[in-house]
Structures are given as C-alpha cells and as structure tokens.
Amino acid sequence: MTALELTSSSVDLTRAICDIHSESGDETTLADAIASAVSAYDHLEVIRDGDTIVARTNLGRARRVVIAGHIDTVPINRNLPVEDREIDGEAFLWGRGTVDMKAGVAVQLKLAAELTEPGVDITWMWYDHEEVDSSLNGLGRLSRNRPDLFEGDFAILGEPSNGEVEGGCNGTLRALVRTAGVRAHSARSWIGENAIHKAAPILARLAEYRAREIEVEGLVYREGLNAVRITGGVAGNVIPDACEVEVNYRFAPSRDAAAAARVVNDVFTGFEVEIVDIAEGARPGLDAELAREFVDAVGATPTPKYGWTDVARFSALGIPAVNYGPGDPHLAHHDEERVPVAQIDAVERGLRAWLSGS
Incomplete structure (x- = not known):
C-alpha cells in the first residue's frame, strides 16, 4: 500500500497525493492511503464509506466545523508526476490535481494529524467522485448513508480560491430546447421543414x-445563460426533422430551482423546453458567528463563487459554508495546472491559526 507521511510539509504532501493517480472512479488507492494515515492518530475517529474517508475529533466542544475536500481528479494528460517549476521567480507545483484540489486536501490532512486540541470539534471529510455526475458524488452518498456526520455549525470546502474566501456559490441548470421539422430529400428541400433553421431564434x-x-x-x-451543445441532422442529403440546443444557466443563490426554471422557460417561450439537471446554489452564510470569526482570522475579504461547488450540499442542510483553498480556479482542469507553493503555506497558516485559536 502507498503510504502517506502526515508529518511531511503540506507542500511535500501535495506532491505525494498528486502522484497517486485518482481519476474519478479510480480513487481507491488514494482513499486507502488516507484511511491508513489518519487511522494512526488516536485523537481521530475514522469512518469509511466507499472511497470517502471521514476523521473527526470528539472533544465535547460547543461548536463543530466540517472541513471537506474531494480526492478525485479529471483525466491526466501528460501532467504527472508533479514537477517543481519557477515562474517569474515564484515557486510552483505543476501537475494534475495540484489546483483541483489536492493541495487543499494535503493541508487538511496535515492539520487533521497535528491539531489534537482544536478550539472547535472538527469533522474532516475526503470524498470521491466529485468530478463526474452528481448522482455519484461521494459527499452526496455520505449524506444519505450517514447524515449524522454532517452535524456542524459551519463548513469549509477546500476548493481552489487563490487562498481567499469565496462565499456560497451559483446554482446551475441544464435544459434542452427543441425544434421539430419535417424530413425531406435535400434536393427537394421545399417539401420539408428544416428543424435546424428553426433553431435560429433560440441562438438569437x-x-x-x-x-x-x-x-x-x-x-x-454574476449569472450566465449559454448554449453548450447543439445536435441535429440525419444525413448529408436529408432535411433534418429535429434539432436540440443544450443550454446551461448559472443563477444567483437568491433563486431556488423553481425560479431558475421559470427564467429559462420565459426566455424560450414558444419552444419545447426540458429541464434535465438542476442544482441550487448556496447563499454566502457569512453572517454566521463562526463564519465571521473565520474570515477575521484569515484576514480575507470574501468574494462570490461563480461556479457550483459542494458548499451547496452543506447549505441545503442548513450549514453555512465557504470555499477556501490554494490554487487559481481558472487553472482547474487545465493541462498546465499549477499551484503556488506560497499559497499552500498561506492556507495552512490561516486554517491552523483559526482552528487552534492561536
């Protein structure tokens, strides 16, 4: 079994974790290594659900914080093993997973091992299948199998945020907007009705x-409504009788699912619209007492999270949650994914200072 040494620096742990391949669906090796590593610490109760590992303190503190990070990555593309690179005099770790989000996981693992007497009880979660369909998400599965593990007053998700605090997240909706026509031979196109041509008003x-x-x-x-895919056509000599435009709507967390669906249906009045996927966002929750203490401790000026993240799962359970992790989110999934070493250290210092009260 691959061993992780949690007494290593967060930077060295990031290298080690990234070099354990864990594309979505292939997380078991890394999950085994994490479970073995945290099980060595007597102050942690360790629970496993599939390839999701939970380690928590039970010190009887008045408040509990949940801190989570996913262990899977998108596919590797000649960007492992991790390399040390310097760009304009700044040190980086370069490779798949450094940003999304194994640097955050490394910080969490190191602190889980070392913080034996934190000022709050902590539930650490490292989960599988974040980068694929929501139905497979390890955090979602855990919330169904062990809802008791989600008891907490505040949650932090280690998604990349450039070491800043990003509150809540936008919701996301996918819809199929369809047109219908009549097939005909393209040599006699006037006999048919071209469904692709009928999609022009959708794109307009x-x-x-x-x-x-x-x-x-x-x-x-900031919201957004965009076409992300268009399909239609039968053959090179046939007038198409069907066309489908897939639309993605990113909506502010002030809207619920029903309100978001109404927006999309209103925009495409007169067309057939099918909502195929929707996930509500998460309000910032920065007015919660622990959230204010956390923001003050790390010296951050909170900004919004435009993409959807699993903070929404905590928000749905009534737990205020923020994103806080090293790495530029613009480089997530990028083939030149890289994280500044200084950000890894800074996030570790910020979390350590807040959790330990020092």
Missing part, C-alpha cells in the same frame, strides 16, 4: 441575453 435569444448581477448578502453574483 441567447446572443441577446445579458448576464445579470445580483447582490446576495453583500456579495455580487
């Missing part, structure tokens, strides 16, 4: 749509 409405900015609890979230 998307092009004309202006993203709205909506303030939620002091943070301004």
Whole structure:
C-alpha cells in the first residue's frame, strides 16, 4: 500500500497525493492511503464509506466545523508526476490535481494529524467522485448513508480560491430546447421543414441575453445563460426533422430551482423546453458567528463563487459554508495546472491559526 507521511510539509504532501493517480472512479488507492494515515492518530475517529474517508475529533466542544475536500481528479494528460517549476521567480507545483484540489486536501490532512486540541470539534471529510455526475458524488452518498456526520455549525470546502474566501456559490441548470421539422430529400428541400433553421431564434435569444448581477448578502453574483451543445441532422442529403440546443444557466443563490426554471422557460417561450439537471446554489452564510470569526482570522475579504461547488450540499442542510483553498480556479482542469507553493503555506497558516485559536 502507498503510504502517506502526515508529518511531511503540506507542500511535500501535495506532491505525494498528486502522484497517486485518482481519476474519478479510480480513487481507491488514494482513499486507502488516507484511511491508513489518519487511522494512526488516536485523537481521530475514522469512518469509511466507499472511497470517502471521514476523521473527526470528539472533544465535547460547543461548536463543530466540517472541513471537506474531494480526492478525485479529471483525466491526466501528460501532467504527472508533479514537477517543481519557477515562474517569474515564484515557486510552483505543476501537475494534475495540484489546483483541483489536492493541495487543499494535503493541508487538511496535515492539520487533521497535528491539531489534537482544536478550539472547535472538527469533522474532516475526503470524498470521491466529485468530478463526474452528481448522482455519484461521494459527499452526496455520505449524506444519505450517514447524515449524522454532517452535524456542524459551519463548513469549509477546500476548493481552489487563490487562498481567499469565496462565499456560497451559483446554482446551475441544464435544459434542452427543441425544434421539430419535417424530413425531406435535400434536393427537394421545399417539401420539408428544416428543424435546424428553426433553431435560429433560440441562438438569437441567447446572443441577446445579458448576464445579470445580483447582490446576495453583500456579495455580487454574476449569472450566465449559454448554449453548450447543439445536435441535429440525419444525413448529408436529408432535411433534418429535429434539432436540440443544450443550454446551461448559472443563477444567483437568491433563486431556488423553481425560479431558475421559470427564467429559462420565459426566455424560450414558444419552444419545447426540458429541464434535465438542476442544482441550487448556496447563499454566502457569512453572517454566521463562526463564519465571521473565520474570515477575521484569515484576514480575507470574501468574494462570490461563480461556479457550483459542494458548499451547496452543506447549505441545503442548513450549514453555512465557504470555499477556501490554494490554487487559481481558472487553472482547474487545465493541462498546465499549477499551484503556488506560497499559497499552500498561506492556507495552512490561516486554517491552523483559526482552528487552534492561536
């Protein structure tokens, strides 16, 4: 079994974790290594659900914090093993998973091992299948199998945020907007009705749509409505009788699923619209006492999270949650994924200072 040494620096742990391949669906080796490593510490109760590992303190503190990170990555593309690189005099770790989000996981593992007397009880979660369909998500599975493990007053997700605090997240909706026509031979196109041509107004409405900015609890979230895929056509000599435009709507956390669906249906009035996937966002929750203490301790100025993250799962359970981790989210899934060494150290210092009260 691959061994992880939690007395290593967070930077060295990041290298080690990244070099254990764990593309979605292939997390077992890394999950085994994490379970073995944290089981060596008597102050942690360790629970396993599939390839999700939970380690928690039970010190009888008045408040509990949940800190989570996913252990899977998108596919590798000649960007492992991790390399040390210097860009404009700044040290980076370069390779798959350094940003999304094994540097955050490394910080969490080191602190889980070392913080034996934190000021709050802590539930650490390292989960599988985040980068694939939501139905497979290890955090979602754990919430169904062991909802008791989600008891807490505040949650932190180690998603990359450039070492800053990103509150809540936008919701996301996918819809299929369809047109219908009549097939005919393309040599006699006037006999048929071209479903692809009928999609032109759909694309026009998307092009004309202006993203709205909506303030939620002091943070301004930017919405977006975009075509992400279009399908149609039968053969090179056939007028198509069907066309389908897949649309993605990113909506502010002030809207619930029903409100988001109404927006999309209103935009495409007159067309057949099928909502195929929807996940509500998460309000910032920065007015919670622990959230304020955390933001003050790390010296951050919170900003909104535009993408959807698993903070929404905590928010749905009534637990305020933020994103806080090393790495530039713009480099997540990028073939030149890289994280500044200084950000790994800074996030570790921030979390350590807050959790230990020092």
